[in-house]
Amino acid sequence: MTEPEINLALALLHGLTDDEWEHALASLERAPTYAELGVISVMWSEHCSYKSSRVHLAKLPTTGPKVVQGPGENAGAVDLGDGYCAVFKMESHNHPSFIEPKQGAATGVGGILRDVFTMGARPVAALNSLRFGERDHERTKHLVRGVVEGISSYGNCMGVPTVGGELQFDASYNGNILVNAFAVGVAKTDELFFGRASGVGNLILYVGAKTGRDGIHGATMASAEFTDDAEQKRPTVQVGDPFMEKLLLECCLEVFSNGSLEGVQDMGAAGLTSSSVEMGARAKTGVELWLDAVPRRTNAMTPYELLLSESQERMLMVAKPGREGEVLAACEKWGLDFAVIGEVTDTRRFVCRATPSLDPFRGSDVDLDLARAADIVVDLPIALLTDDAPTYDRSVEPPRRDSFTSDLASAPPLRSYEDELLSLLASENIGSRAWVYRQFDHIVQGGTMVRPGAADAAVIRVLCDRDQGGPEKLLALAVDCDGRHVSLDPFQGAAMAVAECARNIVCTGGRPLGLTDCLNFGSPEVPATMWQIKTAIEGLAAACRALSVPVVSGNVSLYNETRGRAILPTPTVAIVGQVEHRDHVTTLGFKAEGHVVALLGAPGRGRLGGSEWFTRRTGRVGGDPVGIDLDAERALQVALLALCQRELLASAHDISTGGFAVAMAESMLPSGIGATITIPGRGDLAGRLFGEEPTRVILSHEERCTQSIVELCEQHGVPYEPIGVTRGDRFVVDDVFDIAVEELRIAHDSALAFMDS
Amino acid sequence: MRVGVIQYPGSNADYDALHVLRDVLRWDARYVFHKEQSLAGCDAVVVPGGFSYGDYLRPGAIARVSPITAALIEFAQSGGPVLGICNGFQILTELGLLPGALTRNRHLRFECRDVFVRCEQAGVFTPSAGTVLRLPIAHADGRFVVDERGLSELEDRGQIALRYCDAQGGVRDVDNPNGSVSNIAGIYNEAKNVLGLMPHPERASEALVGNEDGRVMFAALAAAWSASSEGAS
Numbered sequence: 009m010t011e012p013e014i015n016l017a018l019a020l021l022h023g024l025t026d027d028e029w030e031h032a033l034a035s036l037e038r039a040p041t042y043a044e045l046g047v048i049s050v051m052w053s054e055h056c057s058y059k060s061s062r063v064h065l066a067k068l069p070t071t072g073p074k075v076v077q078g079p080g081e082n083a084g085a086v087d088l089g090d091g092y093c094a095v096f097k098m099e100s101h102n103h104p105s106f107i108e109p110k111q112g113a114a115t116g117v118g119g120i121l122r123d124v125f126t127m128g129a130r131p132v133a134a135l136n137s138l139r140f141g142e143r144d145h146e147r148t149k150h151l152v153r154g155v156v157e158g159i160s161s162y163g164n165c166m167g168v169p170t171v172g173g174e175l176q177f178d179a180s181y182n183g184n185i186l187v188n189a190f191a192v193g194v195a196k197t198d199e200l201f202f203g204r205a206s207g208v209g210n211l212i213l214y215v216g217a218k219t220g221r222d223g224i225h226g227a228t229m230a231s232a233e234f235t236d237d238a239e240q241k242r243p244t245v246q247v248g249d250p251f252m253e254k255l256l257l258e259c260c261l262e263v264f265s266n267g268s269l270e271g272v273q274d275m276g277a278a279g280l281t282s283s284s285v286e287m288g289a290r291a292k293t294g295v296e297l298w299l300d301a302v303p304r305r306t307n308a309m310t311p312y313e314l315l316l317s318e319s320q321e322r323m324l325m326v327a328k329p330g331r332e333g334e335v336l337a338a339c340e341k342w343g344l345d346f347a348v349i350g351e352v353t354d355t356r357r358f359v360c361r362a363t364p365s366l367d368p369f370r371g372s373d374v375d376l377d378l379a380r381a382a383d384i385v386v387d388l389p390i391a392l393l394t395d396d397a398p399t400y401d402r403s404v405e406p407p408r409r410d411s412f413t414s415d416l417a418s419a420p421p422l423r424s425y426e427d428e429l430l431s432l433l434a435s436e437n438i439g440s441r442a443w444v445y446r447q448f449d450h451i452v453q454g455g456t457m458v459r460p461g462a463a464d465a466a467v468i469r470v471l472c473d474r475d476q477g478g479p480e481k482l483l484a485l486a487v488d489c490d491g492r493h494v495s496l497d498p499f500q501g502a503a504m505a506v507a508e509c510a511r512n513i514v515c516t517g518g519r520p521l522g523l524t525d526c527l528n529f530g531s532p533e534v535p536a537t538m539w540q541i542k543t544a545i546e547g548l549a550a551a552c553r554a555l556s557v558p559v560v561s562g563n564v565s566l567y568n569e570t571r572g573r574a575i576l577p578t579p580t581v582a583i584v585g586q587v588e589h590r591d592h593v594t595t596l597g598f599k600a601e602g603h604v605v606a607l608l609g610a611p612g613r614g615r616l617g618g619s620e621w622f623t624r625r626t627g628r629v630g631g632d633p634v635g636i637d638l639d640a641e642r643a644l645q646v647a648l649l650a651l652c653q654r655e656l657l658a659s660a661h662d663i664s665t666g667g668f669a670v671a672m673a674e675s676m677l678p679s680g681i682g683a684t685i686t687i688p689g690r691g692d693l694a695g696r697l698f699g700e701e702p703t704r705v706i707l708s709h710e711e712r713c714t715q716s717i718v719e720l721c722e723q724h725g726v727p728y729e730p731i732g733v734t735r736g737d738r739f740v741v742d743d744v745f746d747i748a749v750e751e752l753r754i755a756h757d758s759a760l761a762f763m764d765s
Numbered sequence: 766m767r768v769g770v771i772q773y774p775g776s777n778a779d780y781d782a783l784h785v786l787r788d789v790l791r792w793d794a795r796y797v798f799h800k801e802q803s804l805a806g807c808d809a810v811v812v813p814g815g816f817s818y819g820d821y822l823r824p825g826a827i828a829r830v831s832p833i834t835a836a837l838i839e840f841a842q843s844g845g846p847v848l849g850i851c852n853g854f855q856i857l858t859e860l861g862l863l864p865g866a867l868t869r870n871r872h873l874r875f876e877c878r879d880v881f882v883r884c885e886q887a888g889v890f891t892p893s894a895g896t897v898l899r900l901p902i903a904h905a906d907g908r909f910v911v912d913e914r915g916l917s918e919l920e921d922r923g924q925i926a927l928r929y930c931d932a933q934g935g936v937r938d939v940d941n942p943n944g945s946v947s948n949i950a951g952i953y954n955e956a957k958n959v960l961g962l963m964p965h966p967e968r969a970s971e972a973l974v975g976n977e978d979g980r981v982m983f984a985a986l987a988a989a990w991s992a993s994s995e996g997a998s
Contacts, residue, residue, distance in 0.1 A: 160875050164903070165816040167777025251775050251819025341800075343774065447875045449903040451968050452814075454781040457975070469973055474780060477788040590973065 011042040011312075022049035023232060028398055035392050043311040043360065043385045050225065050278040050316060051285060051393040054566050059399045060532035061564045064545045072558040074521045080290075082123045082203055082274065084560025086522035088194070088481045088586060092472040095129035095200070096192035098137075098487070098524045098582045100565035104245040105187040106234070109154025113187050114162040114248040118320055120191040121166060122274035125257050126323070128201040128264045129193030132453060132470050134163050135487045136173040136189050137526070137580045138444075141182030143436050143762060148177070151185055152763060158248075159189070160447040165250035166257070169456055170448035171466035174487055177436050178629075183234060183570030188526040190487055190582045194470050201264055203273035205287035205295055205326050205352045210270055212284070212295065212350035213335055216256045216322040218305035222246050223279070223318025233531055234570040252321040252344075259342040260323060266338075268331035275322040281315045283324045284350070285358050289394040294355035299362040300379035303345040311362045311385045326352060348376060358393065360386035404542050405535035416616075419625040425697060426745040428621070429669050430755040432698065437620050438666045439759020457482070462678065463595040464512035464662050467587060482587035484518030490665065491576030493618040493700070497633035498540045501618070502547030502579045503554075504634075504702050507641045508664055509583045510555050514645045515660040515705060517592035517652035518585030523552060525562040525581045530574025532566050540577040541566075548579060554638035555645065557583060576629070594652045596661035597678030598708050598734045603658050605672075605732040608721070609644050609704040611688035614695025620665050621698035634701045640726075641703045647724035648705060654720070656713040661706045667698040671706050673752045676739060682749045684740040685732025693744070708734055766990050769797040769807035771837065771853075773828055778814030778851065782967045786811070789971050790983055797833060804836045809846040809986060812837070812853030814903070814965060824867065824906045825855030834860065846889050846986060847959040851904055854951070854961030863954055863961045864919065865911035871944025875905040879976070880942050882950045882964055883930040886923050889989040890960040890982050891951075897934040898927075898978040900964035902942055907963040909945035909952070919952060926960055927951035 012018055019029040022045060032040060032048055040048060054060060070078040076093045077085035083097035101116025117134065124131045136159055141148050163170045168191065205212065223246035263269060271291065273283040280297070288295040299314050309317075327335055332348065339346035353359070361382040368374045389396075422428065433439055445460040455469035465486035472479050488509035494501030510520045525548065530537040552559055568575045587593055598605075616622045617631030651657050663671040668687065676682055689696045709717060714730070721728035740746045768786050772779045779796060786794035797804060804810060818827035828834065841847045841862050849857040857863045870876060884896040911919065919925050927950040930936045941948045943963070951962025966979030 157874075164875060164905075165775070165777070165819065167780075167815060249819070251816060251821070254775055254777065254816070254819075442878075446878050449875070449877050451877065451901050451903060451965070451974070452777055452781065454778075454784055454968050454971070454974065457973060471784070471788070474784075477784070 014039050014042060014045055019045060023053060024049055028052060031398060041385055043315055044388055046312045046316050047281050047386055047388060048393065050281060052397050056278055056282055057397045058564055059397065060402055060566060061527065061541060062399050063401050064542050067545055067549045068559040069549060069552050070559050072556065075558050075560055076197055077200065078560050079562060082126045084522060084524060085127065085200060086560060086584060087197065090479045091197055092194055092481065093197045094192055094483060094521065094584050095124050095127045095195055096190065096524055096584050097123050097561040098188055098190040098526045098580065099123065099563045100526050100528060101187045101189060102184060102528065102565050102568055105155055106185050108245040109151045110158040111245055111247050113155040113158030115246045115320055116187050116189040117159050117162040118248045118250065118253050119276050120189040121168060121253065122276065124191045124193040125260055126201065126203065126272055126274045127195060128199055129195035130261060131168045131191050131193040133468050133485055134168050134170045134189065134191045135485055135582055136170065137186065137487045137489065138173065138175045139181045139186035139578060140177050141185065142179045143177050145182050149763060155187055156444055156447050162248055162250045164449040166254050167452050169450045169452050171450050171456055171468060172460050172485060172487065175441055175444060178491065178576060180576045183573060184568040184575050186528050186568070186575065186578060188580050190524065192483065192485065192584055194472050194481065201269065201272050203287050204271040204291040205293050206270045206291045208293060208352050208354045210326050210329060210352045211332055211348050212297065212352065213325040213327055213332060214302060214322065214347045214349045215325055215335065215339055216344055217249065217252050217319055218303045218345055219314055219317050220305045220319045221309065221313055221317060224313060224316045233567045246318045246320050248320050255342045255344055256321050256323060259338050259344055262338045263335050266334050268328055268334040270326040270328050272323060272325045275324060277318065279316060279318045285390055285393050287324065287326065288358060288390045292356065294353035294357045294390065295350060296353050296359040297350035298379035298382065299360055300366055300368060300382055301347050301349045301374045301376060303347050307367050311360060315360065356390050358386060358388050358390050359384060402532050402538045403535045404539035406539050407536045416625060425693065426747055429673065429745065430751065432621060432666045432670055433673055433752055433755040434758045435620060435624065436759050438670055439756045443760040443763055457593060458516065458595060464515040465518065465585065467516055467593050482590065484513045484516045484585035484587055486512035487580060487582040488512065489578050489580040490618065491578040492623060492629045493634065494544055494577045494579060495629055496618045497635065498543035498577055499547035500633055500635045502544035503551035503638060504636050505579060505581050506548055506551035506555065506557065507636055507702055508662065509581050510557055511645060511662045511705065513583050513585035514649045515594065515662050517594045518587045519649060520555065520557045520583045520585045522560045523557045523581050523583045525559060525579060527562070527564045528568055528575060528578040528580065529566050530569040537574055544577055544579045548581065551638060554642050588653065591655055592652050594657050594660045596659055596675055598675050598681040598683065599658040599679065601681055601734050603708040603734040604711055604714060604730050605683050605685055605734060606707045606728060606730045607688045607704060608648060608707050608726060608728055610640065610727050612699060612701035612704060614689060614691040614699050615701055616695050616699045619667060619698055619700040621667065634699065636702045643724050643726050644703050647721055647726040650720055651717060656717050657707055657709050659708045663704040663706065664700060667700050669697040673739060675706055675708065676749045677753055677756060680737055680749050681734050682736045682738040682740065683732050683734045687741055687744065688729055688731050766792050766808045766987065767806055768792055768794040768809045768811060769804055770794060770811045770813055771799065771833060772796045773799045773817035773831060775817045775819050776813050776815035778965065778967065782811045782813045782850065785967045785970045799831045799833045802832050802836055804840045808990060810837065810840055812847065812849040812856050814851030814853060817852055817856060824852060825859040828856040829859050838862065841959050844956065844958050848890055849961040850965055850967060851963055854963055855906065857959060857961045862959050863952055864915050865909055865952070867906050868908045868910050869906050870908050876942055877903040880964060881930050881932050881940065882927040883934045883936065885925045885928055886953065888926065888953055888957050890985055891926050892981050892985050895934065896981065897930060897932065898981060899976060900966055900969050900979055902964050904963055907943040907945065909949045911946060916946060922955055924953045924955065925949055926953050927962055
C-alpha cells in the first residue's frame, strides 16, 4: 500500500491546526512519516492531551490524608484502612455511544474496568451517568435502548455489579448524548501497579486480544464536534468482547500477584501508541516497539493502523528481567494471546520498527531478531508527545445574563399542586429508574447492601482479600450532576454537583473519601463554552476544598456539540465514601408509622431556577440560579454523618431534582407509609414545594431520639425543624393536598414506560 | 461437607457461591478449574452462574466440550448432588443432565430483581413443598421451555422443584419474570440429585444483603448429606 504524501493538508485532515503542524515540523526538523503523523495527531488530540483544559485542571485539589494515588495514573486511589485502598475513575464514551450506542457504551464500560484492574485492583462495582435528548426526539429511544443494553451486556458478563447511576433527558443532548462510566476496585495499597516502563532492557509484552482495524482514530473523532456525517464515523467505534476482558482480568490479577511485572498499562484511547508513550513518559525512559510481532486478526495492517487501532481488551506489560515466562504461563492458562513486542530503552524516544510488506498474519512465524532490526518507521521524542504537546489558555467570555428567562408568565395555567406533583413524579427525569437498573446485574459478587433506588447512594460490602474472606469494608458510591443548574451558573452549579454527590454519600451513612470527575462540555474554541469550562472547574475546586474531598482521577470530554449547538455544561462527579459500620447504613424510605419527619438544613427561599418543574412549565432551562452556601453545606454534612453514626435516624433523603415535595414522596414509596406534614419555609408555595435549592435533607426518626438530634444539630449550627409525622398511607399537607401513596407510586413507576411503547 | 465450585472461563458467580459456602456456612468449599478432569473428594458440586465461554453459540453450549465435563456427568450419574445456578442450569440442560432448555426472556431483556418461588417438591436442595422463598434473579436467558410430553413427564415424576409465584405462593402468569412454561423456575433430574434453577440462592444467604431465604436450600443439602452419611456408616 502506498502511503499518502505528508503535507499540511493531510495534517489538517488529521485534526492538527496550522500552528501545530509548524510546531511538529520545527521540533522534528523534518517532515514526519505517515505513521508519525498519526501518532502525533492522536497524542495531541484534545482527548489524549487535555490541551484546552490542562491549565484549569491544575486548580483542583488533589491531595489529602486519604489520597493514595492522585491524577495521572490509570486511576486514582484512596485509603480504606488495614493496608487496602479503593481504586476508581470515571470516563466518558460520549461520541462513540451516539454513533453506535451499544458498542460505544459497552466499550466505555470495558475501558473503565481495565483502567481499574490495570492498577492491580479487582473491580467491585460500577456506576454510570447518562444523558439523552428529549424523550420524544426521534433518536432517543433507540439510543437509550442501545446504551443500556451495551452497559448491561458488558458489565453483567464481567461480573461487576452496576449498583447505581443517574439519567437525565434534556433537549440539549439531542445531538450529543453522554455516557460516563465509573468503576471502583479494591487493592492492597503496597501492591498497586503503575503504568511505568521502568528498567532499561526490560521486555515489553503484549497480552490480550489481537489487533484489528477497529477504532482507528477514535480519540481524534472524540475530539471534534459532530456535523451531519456522524453516521459515517462508525468505523472509529471499537467493538467490545466482555468475555475476553473477563479472561484478561483474571489473567492480569494472577500475573500481578506473582510479582513478575515492572509496570502495566491498558491500551485504551490511541491504543498501542498512547499506552507505550505514557509508560515511557512516566518512567522517564524510552520505548522501542517491534511492530512485526504484534498479534493481529486481519491481514496487511500497516504500522499506521497497528499504532492507532483501538481494538479492545489489550494490555501492555513490562516484565522484570527473565520473568516473561510467568506471564506467558498465565496467558496460556486463560487462553490469551501473548507476544514480546519491544523493550525499554534509555533514549526518551518512542521508536517503532516494521518490515515493509511483511504480513505475519499470513502464517509466517515472526523472527524476533529480524523484527528488532527492521526499518524504523517512527522515531519521536516522548516529550514532544506528552509534556511538550501544545496547551492552550483559550479565551473566555461570560454569556449575557439576559440569555436566561426567569419569566413564568408564558407558562400554562397552574394545575392543582396535587397534579403538579404527580406529573413531576411521572417525569422521565424523576420517576423510577427500574427499567434501566433491572437490566444491570446489581447483585453479582454477593455484597450489594443497598440496591439502586433504595438510598441516595449505593452501599456495597467488599471482602478485600477474597481468599482470606476479609477484612470487610463498606463502600458508599454516588454520581451526580445537574447540567441545568450548571448552565445557569457554572461555578455554583458545579459546586452543587460536588455537594449533592457528597451529601448522597453522607445520607447513606458514609464519609466521602475522594472524587473522580468527567467534565463534559461543548467546543473549547467557543469563548462562552470555554468560560463555562473554566468557571465550572473553579466551582468544583471550591466545593472539593470546602468539603475536604480531593479529586484523584478524571477525564475531560469536549466538543460535545452538533452544528453549533452545545450540550448543557455537565461536569459529572462521582464520590467513593466509606461506611464505618453496618449499622450506620441509612436508607431513604420511612420505616414505621409514628416517626418524626423533619427537615435538616435551612428551608430555602423558594427559588425555582434550574428546576425540573421550571423546565417542564416553560419548556426551557431558566430562573434565578439557586446557588449554594458551602459553609452551611459542610456543617450539614458533618452533623448528618454524626446522626447516622450515632444511629439516631430511621431514614435520610436529600432534596434534589423535583424539590421538597418529590423528596417527601420518594421517602414514602419503599414502605408505602405516608406522612402528614406542614411545608417549611415562607413565600411562594410552588417554590417551596418544587424548588431545588441544595443543602436540605428530609429525615425521619423515632420520637425518643429528638432530644439528641436537636442537641447535635445545635452543636453544629445546623437548622433542624420537625415538620410532621409518618402516618397511614397518604401524603397529607394541610390545605394543599392529600394523595394516596399508591397514586404516587403509580405515577413514579410510569416514568420510563415510554421505553416499552 | 466438601463442595466443588466449577470455574469455567467466564463464570462470574463462582465467587458468590464459594463465598457463601466457605465464608458464611463455613463448609469446606473450593474452586474446580475447568481444565481439571476429576471431582474426586467432592461431596457435592455447584455449577455457578455467569457467562461461561462468553455465552458464545448459546448460553452453556460450549461447556459441553470442557475438560471437566466428563467428570461432572459421571458425578451426577453416580448420584452426587449437583446444583446448577443460572448459567449452571443452562449448562446442565446443554449437557443433557436436565431436560428442556433455557431461552431468551419473554421481554427480551436482562432482568435483575427479586422474585418469589414456591417449592413444589422437597428434595436434596429444596425444603418442604409449599415453602415460599424470595430470591433474586439476574439473567437474559431464563425462559424454561420443554415440549408438552416433556412437561407432563416432569409433572408426573415430581421433577418440578420451584415455580415463580407471588408472596403468598399463588402461581400466576403475572409473577412469571421470563415466560417460563408453567412458571417453572427450577427442575430436578429424574433421580432427584441434580437441581437446576434460574434464581440465585447464593446471593440471598447472608443477613448483610437483607435476605437469607437462600440458605434454606443449602440447609436441605446439609440435611440430606448428613442423613445419607449416617445411612452409610
